Every structure is written in C-alpha cells, then in structure tokens.
Amino acid sequence: MSYIQEYRRKRSYWQHVGLLVGHIAASALIFVVVFIFGWGIGYIVHYLNGIQPLSDWSGWLVQVVELGFLLIDLILSGSVLVVGAWRFLHDVVRG
Helix, strand or coil, rough: CHHHHHCCCCHHHHHHHHHHHHHHHHHHHHHHHHHHHHHHHHHHHHHHHHHHHCCCHHHHHHHHHHHHHHHHHHHHHHHHHHHHHHHHHHHHHHH
C-alpha cells in the first residue's frame, strides 16, 4: 500500500486526534530546539562580552540575529500548528 493510499484510508476520530497530538508535539519540539539555539547564541555572546567587551556594532548584530531566530521560530511553529489544525479539521469533516 502506497503512502497516499495509506493516508487516504478511513480513520476513526481518535486516530485523527492522535495524529493531531503528534503533530503538535513535533511542532513544540521544533519550537524548543530553535528557541534554545537562539538563547544559546545570546548566552555565549554575553559570556564573551564579560571577558572582553564587544563593540556596539557586534552587540547590535547579535541582537538582530537573536530576534531573527525568534521570528523564524514563531513563523515556523505557527505555520506548522495552523497546517496541523487544518489537516485535522479537514480529515474529521471529510470523514
């Protein structure tokens, strides 16, 4: 049975709920990984700034990169959540 045939077969409501919970758990994991990566960059730069002060430009650049990671994280996690909810509602309504 191909992947598409397996996906299109009829599932019960609770199987759809299980797929939604798995989708939300995966999106939460993605959010946490990207968030920790951005936080880690900020922590390392703060530590290095304590050893030897960085220039104002370097501090600005680090803040922009951290903000970029946060925005990418929010956009990615939000879109994954919306797609998962849409797929859940679509599957439940179409049966």
